[in-house]
Amino acid sequence: MILLQLFWSFFQIGLFSIGGGMAAIPLIQHQVVDLRHWLTLTEFTDLITIAEMTPGPIGINSATFVGIRIAGIAGALTATFGFILPPCVIVSFLAWVYFKYKGLKVMQGVLSGLRPAVVALIASAGLSIFSLAIWGEAGFFSAQSFNFISLILFCLAVFILRKWKLNPIFVILGCGVAGGAIFLLI
Amino acid sequence: MGTKKNIYKKLFSSTFYLSAFTFGGGYVIIPLMKKKFVDDLHWLEEDEMLNLVAIAQSSPGPVAVNASILLGYRVAGLVGAIVTIFGTILPPLLIISAISFFYTAFRDNIVVNAVFKGMRAGIAAVIADVVMNLGGNVCKEKDIVSILVMLGAFSATFFFKINVMYIILVCGFIGALRVLMQPKTGPKEGVEE
Numbered sequence: 140m141i142l143l144q145l146f147w148s149f150f151q152i153g154l155f156s157i158g159g160g161m162a163a164i165p166l167i168q169h170q171v172v173d174l175r176h177w178l179t180l181t182e183f184t185d186l187i188t189i190a191e192m193t194p195g196p197i198g199i200n201s202a203t204f205v206g207i208r209i210a211g212i213a214g215a216l217t218a219t220f221g222f223i224l225p226p227c228v229i230v231s232f233l234a235w236v237y238f239k240y241k242g243l244k245v246m247q248g249v250l251s252g253l254r255p256a257v258v259a260l261i262a263s264a265g266l267s268i269f270s271l272a273i274w275g276e277a278g279f280f281s282a283q284s285f286n287f288i289s290l291i292l293f294c295l296a297v298f299i300l301r302k303w304k305l306n307p308i309f310v311i312l313g314c315g316v317a318g319g320a321i322f323l324l325i
Numbered sequence: 326m327g328t329k330k331n332i333y334k335k336l337f338s339s340t341f342y343l344s345a346f347t348f349g350g351g352y353v354i355i356p357l358m359k360k361k362f363v364d365d366l367h368w369l370e371e372d373e374m375l376n377l378v379a380i381a382q383s384s385p386g387p388v389a390v391n392a393s394i395l396l397g398y399r400v401a402g403l404v405g406a407i408v409t410i411f412g413t414i415l416p417p418l419l420i421i422s423a424i425s426f427f428y429t430a431f432r433d434n435i436v437v438n439a440v441f442k443g444m445r446a447g448i449a450a451v452i453a454d455v456v457m458n459l460g461g462n463v464c465k466e467k468d469i470v471s472i473l474v475m476l477g478a479f480s481a482t483f484f485f486k487i488n489v490m491y492i493i494l495v496c497g498f499i500g501a502l503r504v505l506m507q508p509k510t511g512p513k514e515g516v517e518e
Contacts, residue, residue, distance in 0.1 A: 157385045157490045189428050192441050194347045195417020196387030203421040204428075215422055219414060226386020227394060227410060233380050234398045234406075241376075244504050252500020253379035254372065255471045256492055258459045259478035260382065264352040265452030266483060272445035289446040296450030301457070304364075307356050308346045311447040318443015323436065 141210050146221035148175060149202045154225035156198055163198045177205050198222050269293070288325075292318050332401050333408050335366075340393050340412030345420075348441075351388030353448055356455035358392065368400050371462070383493045389413060474499060 148170040156163035164187065171177050178186065190200035199219055206218030240246045270279050272293060277284040296310050339361050347354040355378055362368045369377075377399065381391035390413050397409030424431050431437060463471055474496050481487040 153386055155385060156387075157488070162488070163387075185428060185432060188432055189421070189424060192348075192432070192437065193417065193420050193424065194345055195414075195420065196347075196351055196389050198387055199390070199414055199417045200421050203418050204425050207422050207425045212422070215418065219418055223386065223390055223410065223414060226384055226391055227406075229384045230381065230386065230391045230394045231398070231403075231406065233384055234395050237376070237380055237395075238399070245501050248500040248502070248504025249497040250376050250379065250500065251471070252474060252496045252498070252503070253383075253493065254375040255463050255475035256478040256496035257375050257379045257382060258456065258463055259475045260482055260489060260492070261352050261355055261452060262456045262460065262479055263483040265449060265456055268445060268452060269449040272442075272449045286442075289442065292443060292446035293450050293453075296447050297453050300450060300454040307360055307451040307454075308342075310451060311346060311348070311444050314447025314450070315440040315444035318446060319436065319440035322439035322442055 142213060142217045144175065145206055145209060145214055145218040149198075149206075149218045149221035150224060152198060152202075153222040163201075167198070167201045171201070171205050177209050288318065288321055329401070333404065336397055336400060336405055336408045337412040339366075340397070340409045341415060344389065344393070344413045345416035347389050348444060348448055351392075352452065354389040354392060356451050358396065359455060362396060362400075369396070371459075373399075375459070379493070379497075382489060383497075470499070470503060 152163060152166045152170055156166055168183055172180055172183050186201060186204050187197070189204070190197045193200060199222060202218035202222040203215045206214035206216070208214075210217070237246075241250070272289045273286055274281050275284045275286065292314050296314055299305055300307065300310055343354055343357045343361060346357060355374075359371070359374055363371050363374050377395040378388070378392055381388050381395055384391050390410065393409040393413040394406045397405035397407070399405075401408070460475065463475055478492050478496055481492050482489065
C-alpha cells in the first residue's frame with residue numbers, strides 16, 4: 140500500500156530531523172532515493188532547488204512533492220501528515236512541560252541559557268543567507284562572484300527596516316521586485 | 326464565543342500569511358513572528374517568544390512548524406495549536422502541489438531566478454535587523470555569561486558546524502548550572518565556557 144509507505148517514510152524523517160532543514164536533507168534522500176526509489180538523484184536535486192526557491196520548510200516541501208508525484212493529492216496529504224505528526228506530538232509535550240514548570244528556578248535557568256543561544260543560531264542562519272545573497276554558491280569573499288547590486292539592496296533594506304520599521308514581508312517582496320528587474324535588465 | 330472565534334481566525338490568517346513568506350529556511354519566520362505577535366498584536370513578550378523558539382529548536386521537525394504550534398498553544402490552547410499547524414503547512418502544501426506539475430520550467434525560469442536572487446538580499450536584511458535587536462538586548466543586560474553563551478553558540482554552529490541539538494543541550498545545561506550554583510557563597514569554580 141503506497142500511502143502507508145509514504146506515511147511511514149515521512150514519519151521517520153519527521154521524527155529524526157533535529158537541527159533544522161539542512162539536517163533533514165540526508166534523511167529525505169535516504170528514504171526517498173536510496174530506499175524507496177521514488178525519485179532519481181537528479182529529481183531529488185531538483186526538489187532541493189525548488190524547496191529553496193519556495194516558502195516553507197524543506198521537509199514539508201519534499202513530502203508534498205514526493206507524495207503528489209507518487210500518489211496524487213492523497214499522497215501529498217498523507218506524506219505531509221506523516222512528516223508533521225512526530226514533531227507535533229513532541230512539541231505538544233514540550234509545551235505542556237514548559238507551561239507547567241516555567242515558574243521553576245531551574246527551568247528559568249535553562250531558558251536563560253537558551254535565549255542567547257537562539258539569538259546566535261538566528262545570526263548564524265542569517266550570515267549563511269547573507270553569504271548566499273552577496274557571493275552566491277562560491278561562499279564568503281570570492282572576488283569573481285561578488286554581487287554589488289545585492290549588497291546595495293541589502294544595505295538599503297537594512298536601512299529601511301531600522302529607520303521606518305517597515306513590515307519585513309514588504310521589504311522582502313520589494314527586494315524581489317527591484318532586484319529582479321535590475322538583474323533582468325543587466 | 327465570538328471573541329474566541331476571532332482569535333482562531335487571526336491565528337490562522339497570521340500563520341498562513343507568515344508561512345507563505347518564509348523563504349530561505351525556518352529562521353526567517355522568527356523576525357516575521359516577532360513583528361506580528363510581539364510588536365503588532367502584543368500577544369507575547371520578546372523573552373517568551375525566544376523561549377518558544379528555543380523549545381521549537383529542541384524538538385525534531387521544522388522550526389517554523391514547531392514555533393507555530395507553541396504560539397498557537399500559548400495563545401489559544403490545543404485548538405489554537407491545531408489552527409496554527411494548518412495555517413503553517415497549507416501555503417507550502419498548496420505552492421509545491423501547484424509547482425510539482427511544471428517544476429523544471431519553474432526552476433529554469435529566468436524571471437523567477439532573478440526575483441528570487443533579489444529576495445535573498447531582502448531576507449538577509451530582515452534577519453540582520455532582528456539579530457541586531459535581539460543581540461543588542463542580550464548585550465544590554467550586561468550579563469557576561471549570556472554574552473559568552475551567545476558568542477560560543479555562534480562559533481559552534483557557524484564555524485564548527487556542530488549539530489544544533491548539542492548546542493541547545495549545552496547552553497540549557499549552562500543556564501541550569503548557574504541557577505543551581507547561585508545560592509552558595511563563593512563556589513570554587515565558575516561556569517566554564
